[in-house]
Amino acid sequence: MDDKLMLMIPGPTPVPESALRALAKHPIGHRSSDFIPIVAEVTENLKWLHQTKSDVLVLTASGTGAMEAGIVNFLSPGDRVLVGCNGKFGERWAEVCEAYNLNVEKITADWGKALDPEQFREKLEADKDKQIKAVIITHSETSTGVLNDLEAINRHVKNHEKALIIVDAVTSLGAVNVPMDAWGIDVIASGSQKAYMIPPGLGFVAVSPKAWEAYKTAKLPRYYLDLGKYRKDAAKNSTPFTPAVNMYFALQETLRMMKKEGLENLFARHQRLMKGTRAAVKALGMSLFAADEVASPAITAVAPIQIEADKIRSLMKKRFDIALADGQDHLKGKIFRIGHLGFVSERDILSALAALESVLLELGCNNFTPGVGVTAAARIFAQPSQN
């Protein structure tokens, strides 16, 4: 049966019908008066989502473009930066910084482990002459399903006083609490195909007043990603370059949905989806790649024991048209990843788990009692929501 694809990857995530319909509207002129209220509403709701009074700027770019904008607007060649690396996207931050000749110092952890905030504290406290210009980390590491302790790392950055904190929140924003202003996060990069519930094509960069101060003296070259241009035009509810207008139509819809659901409920839903998924994986006798204490509410990475990950993924696709994600880089074929980010309900998790059990049976897996996975999730979902 065609056209029954169920996306359980960490992006693109499922898109609601209302957003797909909005996407299919005929475009309008981006310099027309009709576009102004759309930009105005989207901008206001993006600020709500980021819990900030500062700027959230929209780029026609994927998440990596947003990440790069987060670097090139606030730093100068040779600047010393601490980059947290415990997965593919942490490594990408380091690559972006190296491409721009920053002085990169990596703070690493094994893939599947969380970054140790103490290592950041030590480096920052030792930096008496304030040479560290930025601390750059990935909040939810999509490649491993680990949620780094942004709050603790950020606390050490705040004690340093000078360094900016620049955060890839691509798979955390909208799924877990990232109170930009309350915590004093300086730069947050994210992308449309995640909790935003629309297809890939837009990147977002939120910028604190402290980061705008750094912008004034930052010397890395930029043009298309020059956030000053975006800020200037955002003040007129416009954009410096032709924006992806149809993506704005869709984003307008999903931001309304998110606002209606409410931040607390959004976060609570993702917590429940994560807990249900993890309880099921454990009950099915498979290993969770990330420990409970550092688990991302966006994605669960599973290291199967009896059966190869690729066999499971491939049969899930073939038999049930459910797309799961492969591991990345050295984890290819070693793990599979279940996305539960964005437009995902408890029913979706139950479907996916029931399909997973069926696939495990078909593959001859005999180390679990059929039904235990679905039941473990169902028990979580049967508990009243805390919100």
Added chain:
Amino acid sequence: MDDKLMLMIPGPTPVPESALRALAKHPIGHRSSDFIPIVAEVTENLKWLHQTKSDVLVLTASGTGAMEAGIVNFLSPGDRVLVGCNGKFGERWAEVCEAYNLNVEKITADWGKALDPEQFREKLEADKDKQIKAVIITHSETSTGVLNDLEAINRHVKNHEKALIIVDAVTSLGAVNVPMDAWGIDVIASGSQKAYMIPPGLGFVAVSPKAWEAYKTAKLPRYYLDLGKYRKDAAKNSTPFTPAVNMYFALQETLRMMKKEGLENLFARHQRLMKGTRAAVKALGMSLFAADEVASPAITAVAPIQIEADKIRSLMKKRFDIALADGQDHLKGKIFRIGHLGFVSERDILSALAALESVLLELGCNNFTPGVGVTAAARIFAQPSQN
């Protein structure tokens, strides 16, 4: 009446239903096997459209992102470049180059006039020690409706032998002949919301073997716009960063339409739309901002005489829901621009002209005989197509 907007601006251009429907499909995983044939087909058809055997790479970015990629991948700080400036987009090339500390020498012409190829010849012939690394021009200057003589300028660049020719073909590609390989164009940048007939959100950069040679030693920093990464992944029918998958769905549709129409017919249609529009504007006693010999087949800029441009534009929108474009920068309010690029038929031009006559009457304009505009275009359209 709502939802009857007719886009007659130079972008976004009208989008066919089939592309809008494709845009509204549920996204699929960009790393899934289902996406590979889509990338393969789109890539093949992009090469057909560019008349090249070399690479055409797809970026999630607007046209300016594609332009910037055309600079940062092939040049190094301090490189001497000649930039043709006779409108807003020529000026933008110069701004991009200056943002990256290139040694920019502008060759200018008044807005509304074409660049003089002789000025390029002189500079290039005088450059005995081959310090000019690139000649950068806008083919169809969207801000004024002027088509620069790419073929002649390129001939002088070829005689220089060392310099690359880098071209903004954002509103020319697909509307006028740009035979990349036959002419030896090195870099061509374009954007999705133009002759491609889909909404804004994708940028395209075509790269010649000579440009790839320059890439090897080019030192400008880049990451998201690093075309080497795109080339590497394009070989596997993939992309280095999450692509705008829904835009690919739409692009797949419109490239098929373009291929079915055929290059010669595409170019001939745009010629007829241009000629019909220009004949009507003349008959209506208004000034054409660009001369016939240098007129762009994508867009006609009109300098009205009796009535202010803004009054005409505003009444066209109010009475007939037809969007015309304003002038840009110092031409704001001085001209209006009629886009006839992409999914535009002769019927559309007749509609727009009939509406324009009606608006001129309503505004009390008395220097034309009602009907002459539409009739002038109709006479052009009554002639048999040369293809």
